[in-house]
Structure formats: structure tokens, C-alpha cells
């Protein structure tokens with residue numbers, strides 16, 4: 324069995340360590356932060372996330388889905404808040420049982436790390452920051468306190484997120500390593516709607532709330548303690564933006580104008596706005612994701628995407644399933660396993676990156692429109708009328724494990740057929756009206 328060094332015990336790192344540990348590999352998992360179970364979790368990152376079919380499947384395969392989902396909250400659709408405070412609920416699927424779940428990042432991170440630690444061949448070291456990898460010999464260098472530490476292995480796997488140190492080492496040591504990073508002009512800030520005095524949720528609990536405002540938006544996901552975590556996605560720069568809205572009076576005015584129904588539910592709004600960091604949103608594409616049989620990238624380290632499809636973690640978990648499968652299939656040829664994993668996932672990661680950007684426009688702009696809501700109703704009607712034949716794109720991405728690239732292709736084809744049918748129908752209708760007019 325091989326010895327792996329994994330860099331990063333975030334969501335995918337913990338899960339991958341569990342998968343590799345189950346196969347009997349020797350695994351050393353290094354994390355730059357302190358143990359998240361000691362309460363010091365992921366400053367500046369989303370407090371909760373939406374998990375759906377792909378992520379749940381990856382947890383099921385290692386037997387921890389029930390445990391992870393114990394406190395998760397089902398969200399059955401989008402609750403759209405317009406400026407007048409009116410609410411419109413749009414279910415995610417024609418089947419009301421299909422839902423996504425709001426899950427706490429800290430609890431999920433603890434669950435996957437504990438799953439890895441069930442295997443005596445997996446060891447986890449916190450407070451170890453990877454500084455560099457020698458990709459030719461799979462040696463990883465760390466700083467821990469004032470000490471430098473070195474770890475030798477058969478292969479290093481970079482599960483160290485969007486700003487991966489492993490990827491940085493690959494960039495500097497692999498000729499022609501392809502790399503592209505693309506920052507959105509929007510940043511994000513997390514805010515809070517606390518529980519009501521009796522501990523209940525102050526808005527509909529089983530929904531993902533959206534305040535779409537064309538060029539920007541706010542969303543809110545429920546937490547098990549009765550609160551909601553809101554995230555404002557807003558331009559960094561511009562006449563009305565994070566840059567120009569700093570004074571308390573300006574912040575309050577902006578929220579009262581744009582999200583009037585939310586303001587009374589946010590007693591700590593001004594403090595949250597001032598104290599919470601403004602995060603950036605990046606899409607990262609790179610290739611290759613591996614170097615010989617020595618180094619491999621998984622999760623955000625390989626393919627960070629913007630969060631608007633709620634799929635970054637789901638895709639990272641799906642990576643773990645595919646890599647585990649490839650390592651088993653090509654157990655005597657790790658380079659082949661890494662190569663197969665890369666070829667399977669790269670096209671899908673690229674497709675997801677495009678879908679995620681597209682969904683930002685859909686969420687912040689189109690969800691507010693009647694035409695969008697009508698299209699969703701047509702989608703659901705067609706799905707019900709043509710079961711197993713017609714799948715809306717959102718359904719394929721969220722409630723199936725159809726590869727992202729195949730889902731995107733199929734949705735384009737479905738739209739083409741649908742729009743062609745509508746045009747033909749309209750042409751026939753116009754023709755018939757013309758014939759009737761002529762006869763009369």
C-alpha cells in the first residue's frame with residue numbers, strides 16, 4: 324500500500340483521507356489551521372453550505388451521510404423576496420421530496436475528519452502550513468510554529484483549497500503548466516438573522532431565501548439554531564458598492580432601500596457589516612492536475628468555482644469518489660490512476676465553472692422576473708409529462724450525478740428542441756389565423 328501525504332484537512336481533505344484510509348493506504352493529513360473541533364473554524368468562509376445529491380452520495384459511500392445530515396435543514400425551493408417585501412416560492416423540483424440541505428461547514432468538517440481518524444493508518448497533524456512541495460520526489464515542507472518539518476511519501480495530494488500551495492509548487496516546477504484565475508467584480512459579506520426570542524426561525528425555514536436586485540443580491544440559508552446566515556454579493560467598486568458604502572448611515576440606507584423586509588430581522592446588521600470580512604470570488608482553471616505518480620490536486624485546489632450553483636463542495640466530494648475509484652482500478656499504476664481521474668474530472672470542472680457563473684446572473688437578475696418563473700413552471704410541467712426524458716438543468720446538476728458537462732450539453736439540446744417547437748407552434752398559429760382571416 325502507498326504512503327500519501329495530504330495537504331489540507333478541509334471538506335475534501337478529510338473525506339479523501341477517509342477513502343484512502345479505508346483502502347489501507349498510509350495517510351498523513353496536514354492542516355495549517357488548528358483542529359476545527361476546538362472551535363476555531365475557517366474565518367471568512369461560508370458558515371453554511373448547500374449539499375445535494377453528489378455530495379450526499381460521496382458521504383454515503385463511506386457511511387457517514389446520516390451522521391453528517393443529522394442537523395442539516397432541507398430547503399425545498401427558492402423564496403424570492405421582492406423590494407416591496409412580497410414573497411414568491413419557487414420549488415426546486417416537480418417532486419416536492421427533492422430538496423437540497425443547508426449544512427454547517429464546521430460540523431461537516433469535523434464529521435469528515437472523524438471519519439478519517441476511524442482508520443488507524445490515518446494521522447492528522449494540525450497547525451502545519453505547507454510551504455513547498457518537491458514534486459519530483461513527493462517531499463512536502465511545512466512550517467509549524469517556528470519549526471520546519473519535512474514529510475516524505477509516495478505521493479502528495481493537494482486538497483488545500485483555492486489558494487493551494489501544492490498547485491503553486493506545480494506551477495513553478497512543471498513547464499507549460501496551464502493556469503487561469505478569474506476574479507468576479509463582486510465580493511461577498513456574511514450577515515446574520517438571529518433566531519426569534521422563542522428560538523424559532525424568523526423566515527420560512529425550509530427555503531433558500533434570495534433578494535435578487537439585478538446587479539447584486541443577498542441570499543440566506545437556515546441554521547439549526549434558528550438563525551439564518553445571509554450573504555450579500557455586491558460589487559467591490561462603483562457608485563454603490565462595498566467601496567463607497569462604509570459609513571453606518573450609508574449602510575443602513577442601502578439595506579432599507581434594497582432589503583426592507585430583512586432589516587428588522589437583522590439587529591446586528593451594522594456591526595456585522597463593519598466587522599465581517601469581504602471575501603473575493605474566484606474561478607480557477609489549471610492543467611494538468613497531476614505530476615507523474617507523485618502529485619495530484621483535488622477539490623478547489625484543482626478547480627475553484629464561484630458559489631452560485633452551490634456545487635463547489637459537492638464537486639470536490641465527487642472528485643474524492645472518482646479518485647478513489649481510479650486508484651483502485653489502477654492499483655499498480657498510480658500515474659495512470661491520476662491521469663484517468665484528471666481526464667474524467669477536468670471537462671466536468673470546466674463545465675461547472677461556466678454553469679456557476681451563469682447561475683449568478685440567473686439568481687441575481689432573472690429569478691425576480693415573471694418570465695423566469697413561467698419558464699420554471701414549463702420546465703416542471705415537461706419534467707412531469709416526460710419522466711426520464713426531460714430534465715431541467717437545475718435538476719440534472721443538483722439532483723442527479725449526470726456529469727456536469729453532459730448535463731450542460733443535454734440542457735442546451737433540450738432548450739433548442741423546446742424553443743424550436745415553440746417557434747413552429749407560433750408559426751402554425753399565425754398561419755392558421757391568416758388563413759381564417761382570408762377566408763372570412
Ligand SMILES: Cc1cc2nc3c(=O)[nH]c(=O)nc-3n(C[C@H](O)[C@H](O)[C@H](O)COP(=O)(O)OP(=O)(O)OC[C@H]3O[C@@H](n4cnc5c(N)ncnc54)[C@H](O)[C@@H]3O)c2cc1C
Nearest residue numbers: 331333334335355373453483484622623633634635636637
Ligand atoms: C461564500 C461561499 C459559499 C459557498 N457555498 C457553497 C455551497 O452552498 N455548496 C457547495 O457545494 N459549495 C459551496 N462553496 C464552495 C466550497 O466552500 C468549496 O468548494 C469547498 O470548501 C472546497 O473544499 P476543499 O476541501 O477543496 O477546500 P477548502 O474547504 O478550502 O479546504 C482547504 C483546506 O486546506 C487548508 N490549507 C490551505 N492552504 C494550506 C497550506 N498551505 N498548508 C496546509 N493546509 C492548508 C485550509 O486551511 C483548509 O482547511 C462556497 C464557497 C464560498 C466562498
